[in-house]
Amino acid sequence: xxITRKQFLRLSGLSVIAVAAKKLLxxxxxxxxxxxxxKAVRWGMAIDLQKCxxxxxxxxxxxxxxxxxxxxxxxxxxxxxxxxxxxPFEEVFPFAQTQYTREIFAGSPVLLMCNHCDDPPCQxxxxxxxxxxxxxxxxxxxxxxxxGCRYCMAACPYGSRSFNWQDPRPAITTVNADFPTxxxxxxxxxxxxxxxxxxxxxxxxxEACEEKALLFGDLEQPDSEIRKVLRSRFAxxxxxxxxxxxxxxxxx
Amino acid sequence: xxxxxxxxxxxxxxxxxxxxxVWRDVSTRRIALVAPEIKLPAQEKHxxxxxxxxxxxxxxxxxEWREDVVRDQQRQYVAYDGKVYDKSLTRTCLGCHGxxxxxxxxxxxxxxxxTLNCWSCHNDSPLxxxxxx
Amino acid sequence: xxxxxxxxxxxxRYWLWIACLLLVVLAGFLCYLRQLAQGLIITGLSRDIxxxxxxxxxxxxxxxxxxxxxxxxxxxxxxxxxxxxxxxLGELLAVSAVTMSVLFIFVDLGQPTRILNVLLNPQPQSVxxxxxxxxxxxxxxxxxxxxxxxxxxxxxxxxxGWIKTLAIVSIPWAISIHTVTxxxxxxxxxRSYWLTAILAPRFLASAFxxxxxxxxxxxxxxxxxxxxxxxxxxxHKLAVIVTYATAINILFVLAEVFTAFxxxxxxxxxxxxxxxxGLNGDYHLVPWMWISFLLSLIALTILLVPRWRTEIHLLxxxxxxxxFSIWLDKGLGLIIGGFVPSPLGTITRYTPTLPEWTIVLxxxxxxxxxxTAFYKxxxxxxxxx
Numbered sequence: 182x183x184i185t186r187k188q189f190l191r192l193s194g195l196s197v198i199a200v201a202a203k204k205l206l207x208x209x210x211x212x213x214x215x216x217x218x219x220k221a222v223r224w225g226m227a228i229d230l231q232k233c234x235x236x237x238x239x240x241x242x243x244x245x246x247x248x249x250x251x252x253x254x255x256x257x258x259x260x261x262x263x264x265x266x267x268x269p270f271e272e273v274f275p276f277a278q279t280q281y282t283r284e285i286f287a288g289s290p291v292l293l294m295c296n297h298c299d300d301p302p303c304q305x306x307x308x309x310x311x312x313x314x315x316x317x318x319x320x321x322x323x324x325x326x327x328x329g330c331r332y333c334m335a336a337c338p339y340g341s342r343s344f345n346w347q348d349p350r351p352a353i354t355t356v357n358a359d360f361p362t363x364x365x366x367x368x369x370x371x372x373x374x375x376x377x378x379x380x381x382x383x384x385x386x387x388e389a390c391e392e393k394a395l396l397f398g399d400l401e402q403p404d405s406e407i408r409k410v411l412r413s414r415f416a417x418x419x420x421x422x423x424x425x426x427x428x429x430x431x432x433x
Numbered sequence: 434x435x436x437x438x439x440x441x442x443x444x445x446x447x448x449x450x451x452x453x454x455v456w457r458d459v460s461t462r463r464i465a466l467v468a469p470e471i472k473l474p475a476q477e478k479h480x481x482x483x484x485x486x487x488x489x490x491x492x493x494x495x496x497e498w499r500e501d502v503v504r505d506q507q508r509q510y511v512a513y514d515g516k517v518y519d520k521s522l523t524r525t526c527l528g529c530h531g532x533x534x535x536x537x538x539x540x541x542x543x544x545x546x547x548t549l550n551c552w553s554c555h556n557d558s559p560l561x562x563x564x565x566x
Numbered sequence: 567x568x569x570x571x572x573x574x575x576x577x578x579r580y581w582l583w584i585a586c587l588l589l590v591v592l593a594g595f596l597c598y599l600r601q602l603a604q605g606l607i608i609t610g611l612s613r614d615i616x617x618x619x620x621x622x623x624x625x626x627x628x629x630x631x632x633x634x635x636x637x638x639x640x641x642x643x644x645x646x647x648x649x650x651x652x653x654x655l656g657e658l659l660a661v662s663a664v665t666m667s668v669l670f671i672f673v674d675l676g677q678p679t680r681i682l683n684v685l686l687n688p689q690p691q692s693v694x695x696x697x698x699x700x701x702x703x704x705x706x707x708x709x710x711x712x713x714x715x716x717x718x719x720x721x722x723x724x725x726x727g728w729i730k731t732l733a734i735v736s737i738p739w740a741i742s743i744h745t746v747t748x749x750x751x752x753x754x755x756x757r758s759y760w761l762t763a764i765l766a767p768r769f770l771a772s773a774f775x776x777x778x779x780x781x782x783x784x785x786x787x788x789x790x791x792x793x794x795x796x797x798x799x800x801x802h803k804l805a806v807i808v809t810y811a812t813a814i815n816i817l818f819v820l821a822e823v824f825t826a827f828x829x830x831x832x833x834x835x836x837x838x839x840x841x842x843x844g845l846n847g848d849y850h851l852v853p854w855m856w857i858s859f860l861l862s863l864i865a866l867t868i869l870l871v872p873r874w875r876t877e878i879h880l881l882x883x884x885x886x887x888x889x890f891s892i893w894l895d896k897g898l899g900l901i902i903g904g905f906v907p908s909p910l911g912t913i914t915r916y917t918p919t920l921p922e923w924t925i926v927l928x929x930x931x932x933x934x935x936x937x938t939a940f941y942k943x944x945x946x947x948x949x950x951x
Contacts, residue, residue, distance in 0.1 A: 258612075258613075259612035259613060259614075259914065260607060260612060260613065261613055262613075268910055272910050272911045272912075273910065275911055276832070293910075302754060302755055302756065304691075305691050305692065305753075306692050306693065306694065306754070307689060307692055308683075308684050308689055308692045308694035308695050308698070309680075309683040309684055309686075309687045309689065310687045310689045311683075315506070321503075323503050323504070324554060325499060325503065326680065326683055326687065327676075327677060327680070328675050328676065328677045328678070328680045328681055328683055328684070329606075329675050329676015329677040329678075329680075330671075330674065330675055330676070330694070331616040331617065331674075331676070332692075332694055332750075334616040335616060335617060335754060335757065335904070335905075336754045336755075336756065337756060337909070338754075338755050338756025338757075338909055339756070339909050339910075340613075340614070340908055340909035340910050343613055344606075344613065344616060344676065345605065345676070346605050346606050346607040346611070347604060347605040347606075347607040348553075348605065356556070358523070358556050358559055359523075359524070359556075361523070361554045361555045361556060362553075362554050362556075363554055364550070364553040364554050365604075365605035365606075365607075365676065366605060366606070366675070366676025366677040367676060367677060368676075375506070379506060379508060420756070420909075423755040423756065424755070425755065
């Protein structure tokens with residue numbers, strides 16, 4: 182049959198569009214089906230600083246986290262790797278107090294970790310997609326993909342991330358065989374114990390805290406423990422004006 | 434021709450370079466070619482996939498497992514025989530195959546095939562927590 | 567097509583220069599091997615100051631690369647014939663500068679073997695992704711234009727029309743490479759020293775000031791060492807461009823200082839205080855920042871007086887002053903100022919280590935090597951015609 186070039190091109194174009202549209206539709210509906218119809222979870226943590234202050238020098242949470250995750254212990258502060266640590270109140274909330282109100286919490290420790298932001302700057306800047314916010318709110322790092330450019334560390338407004346300037350293994354005192362180490366040249370940070378969350382366990386720091394100062398739960402569930410406490414007590418966040426939407430709250 | 438020494442010299446270097454495989458082979462001590470002996474697990478008779486598939490494509494399987502766990506939090510693997518495994522290099526793979534020295538390295542060293550550097554991060558022998566310091 | 571053989575013939579002095587550069591490149595390479603083995607621990611970087619000399623140098627040399635537009639725009643867009651010889655030198659300098667920038671990024675990576683992940687897993691929301699595209703594209707464009715122009719010169723024909731089209735394309739592209747580099751910094755919410763809209767304009771102004779200054783110095787050197795003379799007109803017109811760019815750059819800096827210190831917002835003031843006054847007992851950058859500022863004032867003074875600007879020795883001195891001044895500001899102050907104080911208020915001291923400096927010197931030598939080879943080829947083609 183005679184067919185002009187114009188007709189042929191038109192037909193081919195329409196066919197390609199039809200096939201592509203069908204494929205697109207199929208992938209769209211497929212991903213919808215895989216999500217198992219679960220309600221959105223948003224993991225969050227409320228840190229009760231009053232309870233945290235009870236025991237001086239207490240660092241059970243830090244020890245639990247760092248030993249569970251094979252976090253290397255470097256004495257040199259410049260090259261330290263830490264997922265969770267404490268710093269004095271006036272350094273964490275420098276503009277929360279004036280010279281007249283400084284005394285009440287002067288020097289009192291505040292527990293710090295990754296804030297697992299709702300809109301993390303680290304996710305925006307990563308050139309390879311090695312760090313991203315999961316659907317359940319956990320901001321995670323893919324240590325296989327990280328190229329060690331440290332852009333995420335520059336972008337994080339909270340200083341939550343650490344870089345492996347050298348091989349971490351010699352500095353791990355006791356290796357937890359059940360969790361990998363990292364290698365030199367990648368960035369790491371608190372992962373909200375996502376490997377424990379997968380087994381329906383609470384994060385290591387939450388479990389280790391003797392004063393029960395750490396409250397972990399689903400911020401999307403209105404009747405979760407964490408939501409109840411956020412309704413009953415005044416909570417602050419670190420640098421909320423930056424619009425990052427942290428998932429970590431501090432009960433002063 | 435003032436270039437003659439350069440041309441001759443260059444030619445000699447080139448010929449030597451191009452025939453490297455020949456004279457290296459001739460000069461290497463002969464060793465008996467024995468197929469590597471890998472330690473098979475005592476209890477399990479089946480791997481997570483048919484052996485023929487594992488032989489050809491365990492790399493792809495490991496890649497898929499990595500992406501599934503890290504990117505999609507899908508930790509369960511339903512094998513061809515219906516058994517459910519945990520997608521873990523150390524726990525599942527080495528849980529049966531012992532350690533990298535007893536298993537992975539045997540074939541990889543023999544064939545000279547290098548891998549992605551799994552073991553700089555992942556634990557290469559799951560039996561005990563090692564004390565490094 | 568590449569005419570590399572032209573770079574392989576030269577005087578004793580030429581080969582001595584090449585040999586010295588190769589030695590420095592070798593030293594840098596050996597230090598880099600050490601960095602590959604031990605990790606970035608061999609640098610002076612720390613958890614609080616995660617970017618230092620490498621990224622600062624990357625930023626600075628993207629500026630030098632972008633500055634090719636100051637010769638390309640008048641010549642190709644406005645037919646300013648006086649720039650006929652200098653344009654090719656500017657484009658070749660841009661190729662070397664872009665290569666240096668990419669090398670600086672490469673040596674900064676913790677896992678350089680994974681660099682292809684940037685292409686395999688593209689992230690369009692990341693400015694760094696666009697930076698890679700912009701820099702690669704600029705490298706290609708300038709290489710093609712330069713090769714086309716040189717080949718045309720060798721064949722004694724005028725360059726084909728598509729070269730002019732590509733050159734016109736390279737004009738907004740040059741602006742974009744340095745703008746996107748500025749956007750790497752100026753979109754980060756946690757770094758108040760960088761979080762300013764004027765960062766991109768400041769980058770461009772300082773680039774158009776330091777880049778042509780370097781080009782002028784190189785042209786004067788070419789004139790002294792070889793018979794290749796780009797012409798009095800070209801150098802002095804470029805000097806005028808440097809003058810305007812320097813004046814605008816200083817204005818931008820003062821505008822920033824005004825906003826920071828008139829508003830008296832502590833967060834905005836602190837980085838400036840750290841750099842120019844010192845903070846918490848750390849003063850080690852203060853002298854360098856003031857030297858940078860003074861050098862730019864000296865340079866501007868010389869450049870503003872026509873009698874002084876046209877006197878070649880004073881002009882070269884002004885160019886060296888402005889080049890060094892902006893190197894201190896962009897190649898040192900900018901990056902460290904962004905990281906200090908840290909998000910938790912700590913002041914950490916950053917001092918580059920000797921291996922770090924050696925790697926930096928190695929990449930500088932690589933750039934000098936490329937520029938020398940390119941200019942030698944250009945010189946040979948010109949001599950033959």
